[in-house]
Amino acid sequence: MSDETGTGAPAVRVRNLVVGFGPGGDADPVLNGISFEVAPGECLAIVGESGSGKSVTARSLLGLAGENARVSADELSLAGSDVRGLTEQHWRRRRGRDVGLVLQDALVSLDPLRPVGREIADSLRLHTDLGAAARHARVLELLDRVGLPDAATEVRKRAGELSGGQRQRALIAAAIALDPPLLIADEPTTALDVTVQAQILELLASLKRAGTGILLISHDLAVVGRIADRIAVLHEGRIVEQGPAHEMLTRPDHPVTRQMLAAIPVDKPRGLRLSVRAAAPVSPSRSSPALTSPGLASPGPAGRDAPRHTVLEAVGLVKRFTRPGGAEQLAVDGVSFRLARGTTLGIVGESGSGKTTTARLALALTRPDAGEVRLLGQAFSAASAKQRRLLRPGLGAVYQDALSSFDPRLSVEQVLRDAVGGGAGRTGRGGASVSTADRRRVLQLLDAVGLSQGLLGRRPRSLSGGQRQRVSIARALASEPQILICDEPVSSLDVTVQAQVLDLLDELQRDRGLSLLFISHDLGVIQHVSDQVAVMRGGRIVEAGDAARVFAAPEHPYTQDLLGAVPRIGF
Amino acid sequence: MAEVGRGTRVFRGALARLGGALFVLWMVATLTFFAIRLIPGDPAEAILGGPGSQTSPEALAAVRAEYGLDQPVLVQYLAQLARLATGDLGRSYSLNQDVAPLLIGQLGGTLLLAVLALGVAWLLALGLATWSTRGGRVAWSVGSGLEIVAAALPHFWLATALIVLFSVWLGWLPPISTPGVAGLVLPVLTLAVPLAGFLGQIMRESLLTALESPFVLSARARGESERGVRWVHSIRHAALPAISLSGWAFGSLISGAVVVETIFARPGLGRTLLNAVTVRDVPVVVGAVLIVAVGYILMTLLTDLAQRIADPRLRTR
Secondary structure, eight states, X not given: OOSOOOTTSOSEEEEEEEEEESGGGGTSOSEEEEEEEEOXXXXXXXXXXXXSSHHHHHHHTTTOSOTTXXXXXXXXXXXXXEOTTOOHHHHHHHBTTTEEEEOSOHHHHSOTTSBHHHHHHHHHHHXXXXXXXXXXXXXXXXXXXXXXXXXXXXXXXXXXXXXXXXXXXXXXXXXXXXXXXXXXXXXXXXXXXXXXXXXXXXXXXXXXXXXXEEEEEESOHHHHTTTOSEEEEEETTEEEEEEEHHHHHHSOOSHHHHHHHHHOOTTOOTTBXXXXXXXXXXXXXXXXXXXXXXXXXXXXXXXXXXXXXXXXXXXXXXXXXXXXXXXXXXXXXXXXXXXXXXXEEEEEOOXXXXXXXXXXXXXXXXXXXXXXXXXXXEEOTTSOHHHHHHHGGGEEEEOSOTGGGSOTTSOHHHHHHHHHTTTSSOOOSOOTTOOHHHHHHHHHHHHHXXXXXXXXXXXXXXXXXXXXXXHHHHHHHTTOOSEEEEESTTTTSOHHHHHXXXXXXXXXXXXXXXXXXXXXXXXXXXXXXXXXXXXXXXXXXXXXXXXXXXXXSOOSHXXXXXXXXXXXXXX | OOOOOHHHHHHHHHHHXXXXXXXXXXXHHHHHHHHHHXXXXXXXXXXXXXXXXXXXXXXXXXXXXXXXXXXXXXXXHHHHHHHHHTTOOOXXXXXXXXXXXXXXXXXXXXXXXXXXXXXXXXXXXXXXXXXXXXXXXXXXXXXXXXXXXXXXXXXXXXXXXXXXXXXXXXXXXXXXXXXXXXXXXXXXXXXXXXXXXXXXXXXXXXXXXXXXSHHHHHHHHTTOOHHHIIIIIIHHHHHHHHHHHHHHHXXXXXHHHHHHHHHTTOOSHHHHHHHHHHTTOHHHHHHHHHHHHHHHHHXXXXXXXXXXXXXXXXXXO
């Protein structure tokens, strides 16, 4: 408390920050001389892809870069005082008081075994002399401030008992317990539904208005556009461009920034490429005209306007689950849809709306309590197990978490060969009995999803998120399906990688005449990919129709709310 | 949408557990009854003093009739179940004494041994896990190595080694179990060290997971100290899997007690059981095994309760 906190001092000022890890850290630093500052009441957004050094930046400002990290800077000050070379003990006094941290997913960022009230009170216990009663009173105040009105009961709940938005608010309450002049928010809304995301961003904006400096870290320019005053784009450990948010979003100079802007799917018409073709080398030089105007891709083959057959049809699907307490819940309540050949049906809804159950019903992995799924005009959900197996090759599935959908011990080649063989007769480890035809198919699949042969021997864990999702698309294509069911296929990807995967799906659809059932919580993505769209809420489809119509003139109030909450660029 | 009341649910759960426990006891009684009959030899001879004793055919016949051994096996089995159901464990063949009071008299010593060993194992494991996650790579490898070696030690070898070290060379502790604390040290250590190896491995792994989790990063970002991070946030996460393992561990301690009580000449259930098996004293064997099974069931119940206390997430289910 003896440190002088100059009133006019920036919440944080960093000049030439270099962070490296391990013995070779100096030669190849993760952060290579970045400089920025955040004034009180200002929000600076640091935007970059995963691996760009965003999170290391956040941790370095807390003295938590790690034991084997080497951190050096010409200046590194919090609330006007130098924090370079602080001992661990001195750092502890700063953390929570001069700077607060909010991480991505509050479910794992709050101790799952402790009530949230205790977690919030921790900051007060560590930094103040307040007694237990006074701490409790302050915790209630804080919860009220972050918009959890029923604070008296919420404090006793644990993270797992709160909804995603509630626990993110609780996590923010813990970070602002001591009114730190700087709040670092590292992807604070990435795991949240759009409407909740909008609320959390509004909460951060209100903290900003009350004078807190906010350092917002994200991969998504559209999200930060809502509250950032200034934006810095981080690429490979360097800030490649930094400036007022308005300028950065409307007149970006640097190719990396343009690429990120182009990748945002919302308000981009169907068929417009979001990603830069091939991996264009990104040089730090200014402006590269090749990237500025992604043109409209040519409309698909003639098939698009031909009379459309229904390939997948759901009629009055109902699915109930029994909760652990014994209560019944209607997960899916009378859902009907039709997927026409060569088109995309987007199903959008927030978590708990019944999207994933619908996907499982459509794949006949779950038996409906009522209603029926018909595949290519034949009974599917109502067919015998044997009959369903015969029909299954007509359907491919792509899931959100590609990593956990692979056997971690199999290589990419084994995963694909397994799929090419139709799952029958696992090839396992022995590579001797591989037929050349299978091998050729595997190479074709890899080529179709834009992966090089060099990845064949790799295990899923050593692939990047985008590569993994490409492998899982290749696997889904192995049986030459006519229909691809994608359940949140891009939700765990960075915006730029998401753009590449969406472009890939679009290309595959045009080349192969695939029909897509595309499920997502992200309205922007759904808008970009869908011909037809269905909006789900509480197990029901509340609005369905032509995508252009639904997005231009939504009829249902819920659709209107959802659309209003989508972060988009535009001032 | 019939919401089942909380009381009803708890009651149903308790009923299911009780049923499960009775089923386990029945299976244990059955298996023991038939298993002991697979040992070659005549039980009537065992009753009259073992295979070496000179017994007249008349005496053998009289004993067979008295103990019902001339009946078909199935009749003997049912008769024994009926006796057990009323709580009568029967009369020992070799010791000429009622089984129930005999075993209950021996129970205390074995329980004391097992409970102490479990406690000591927990302390050792916790100490090793905390130390080895703190000191970097070398400590990690040393801790991991120690745990694997400890977990692999057989009881009879460890007991002998401890006796040689502490009794023969150093002369600090008695080589056989004497009444009092000094006599307990070596038997308890013999049981505790291998168990500590198992528990330590599990605790270290889960402690590390907790220490690397985002909620610990959040706590550090609030200014929590290293000690706070460990004792307030991580230790419970580390303890959870070890608690659930403790029910199993208790069972293995009882079987370990058979060896340890024999080596250290310590009175207890384990040694009584071993003697009874040697002389084919069926009622004592069945009784001892049943008592161990009851103990095992109770311990599993205790473990579940302890888990509910340590992990509040289980309570709301």
